[in-house]
Structure formats: C-alpha cells, structure tokens
Amino acid sequence: MSKDEVLKKVIDILSKYSKTDISAESISMETSILDDLKINSARLVDIVLDFEDAFDIEVEDDDADKVNTVGDGVELIMAKI
Amino acid sequence: MQTLSKAEVLAMVPQQRPFRFIDEITELDDEHIVSIYTFRPDESFYEGHFPGNPITPGVILLETLAQTSVVAFGIYLASKVMPKEDILQLLTLFTEADVEFSGMVRPGDLVTVRAKKLYFRRFKIKVEAELLLADGSVACSGSIAGMGVKQT
Numbered sequence: 001m002s003k004d005e006v007l008k009k010v011i012d013i014l015s016k017y018s019k020t021d022i023s024a025e026s027i028s029m030e031t032s033i034l035d036d037l038k039i040n041s042a043r044l045v046d047i048v049l050d051f052e053d054a055f056d057i058e059v060e061d062d063d064a065d066k067v068n069t070v071g072d073g074v075e076l077i078m079a080k081i
Numbered sequence: 082m083q084t085l086s087k088a089e090v091l092a093m094v095p096q097q098r099p100f101r102f103i104d105e106i107t108e109l110d111d112e113h114i115v116s117i118y119t120f121r122p123d124e125s126f127y128e129g130h131f132p133g134n135p136i137t138p139g140v141i142l143l144e145t146l147a148q149t150s151v152v153a154f155g156i157y158l159a160s161k162v163m164p165k166e167d168i169l170q171l172l173t174l175f176t177e178a179d180v181e182f183s184g185m186v187r188p189g190d191l192v193t194v195r196a197k198k199l200y201f202r203r204f205k206i207k208v209e210a211e212l213l214l215a216d217g218s219v220a221c222s223g224s225i226a227g228m229g230v231k232q233t
Contacts, residue, residue, distance in 0.1 A: 040176070040177075042174075042176035042177070042205060042226070042228050043176075043177075045200075045202050045203050045205040045228075046207075048202075049200060049202065061202070061203050064203065
C-alpha cells in the first residue's frame with residue numbers, strides 16, 4: 001500500500017472523530033490530530049484501534065503515545081505494514 | 082496482579098450516597114459485569130422530576146449505567162495490571178456515550194445493569210451496557226466509555 005493510500009484511509013478514520021469538517025485538501029502530514037482536527041484526546045485510543053483493524057497491525061501503547069500529527073499516524077502504519 | 086472480589090471493587094467506587102447507584106455487584110469477570118440497584122423513594126431528584134409524578138431522570142439512568150459498567154468494571158480491569166494503591170489515585174472520567182431510553186424507572190424500582198466489554202486499552206474502557214427493569218424490559222441501553230486519569 002502506498003503512502004498516499006495509507007493517508008487517505010487515515011483521514012477517513014480521523015473524520016469519524018473530528019468536530020470540524022475534514023477535507024483531504026486541508027490536511028497535511030503536519031496537521032495536529034488534537035489541535036487542528038479538534039479531536040478529543042480520549043478518542044486517540046479509538047483511533048489507534050481503528051488503525052489496527054483497518055491495516056491489520058498491532059500498535060504498542062508506547063508507540064500510540066507518540067502519535068500527535070497525521071504524519072505520525074501514517075509513519076507508524078507504514079512501518080508496520 | 083491481584084484479582085479483586087466483587088465487594089472489594091464496589092468499596093473502591095468513589096461515588097457515594099446520595100450519588101451512588103449500585104447496591105451490589107452480582108457478576109464480574111474479565112468480559113462482563115452485572116449489578117443491581119433499587120431507587121429509593123426519597124432520592125432527592127424525585128421532588129422536582131416531576132412534582133407529584135416522580136420519574137427517574139434519564140441522566141441518572143445513564144449515571145447508573147456508567148457507575149457499574151465504566152467505573153466499577155474499569156477498576157476491576159485496571160486491578161489486573163496495576164496495584165490497588167495506584168488505582169485509588171485514578172479518577173474515572175466519562176468520555177462518551179451513545180444511548181437510547183426505552184422505559185420509565187419509578188421510585189422503588191429494582192434495576193439490573195449488565196455490561197460487556199468492548200475494549201480496555203490504555204485505561205480507557207468502552208462497554209455495551211443495558212439497564213433492565215424487574216420484568217426484564219430494557220429502560221436504557223447503548224455504548225458508553227470512560228477513562229481513568231491520574232488525580233492532580
């Protein structure tokens with residue numbers, strides 16, 4: 001799976017939890033999941049669980065703690081698929 | 082780590098009367114929890130909700146669901162991975178809920194809360210829970226979640 005495909009799936013997952021309108025054009029790898037997308041920090045657990053299901057990977061809690069930006073999520077997934 | 086008994090878990094739930102809505106935990110394991118509670122006719126909210134026509138408020142039913150299925154169950158699951166003293170430093174905060182109300186609960190009604198675990202990760206717990214009346218009908222049900230955070 002290419003990085004662009006991973007990014008697209010990540011954006012789909014994040015859009016479920018965001019309180020703002022998310023469009024692919026408005027998101028970059030530097031976009032902050034909590035601050036820019038207005039996602040409640042308690043939802044990070046759900047997001048990581050969705051990553052695991054969508055990409056058939058396992059994410060350790062320590063790795064999950066390092067996910068702050070969209071790019072962090074994409075890189076974490078790319079390293080595991 | 083330790084496995085806490087049902088009574089030990091209940092003793093660790095921080096909510097107390099008049100805001101404690103669990104009388105007894107009747108079933109508890111890694112996948113599910115069941116408790117019972119009888120709404121006392123003198124609960125403070127009946128006076129205003131509604132005058133002359135006491136009905137348990139939906140928010141109280143949701144709180145009743147959460148105290149068993151998120152707080153008590155969360156304490157039990159946390160006890161599998163951390164010492165009791167550390168759990169007592171955690172406060173379980175409500176994070177989200179998606180519930181439906183489908184029945185009325187009156188003063189004196191005995192209700193049963195049943196919940197099954199959807200996940201417990203990084204001290205966040207999410208469950209599918211329902212609150213049943215004595216005749217087995219469902220008064221409130223849905224998915225709810227909470228998270229244990231360190232008290233500062």
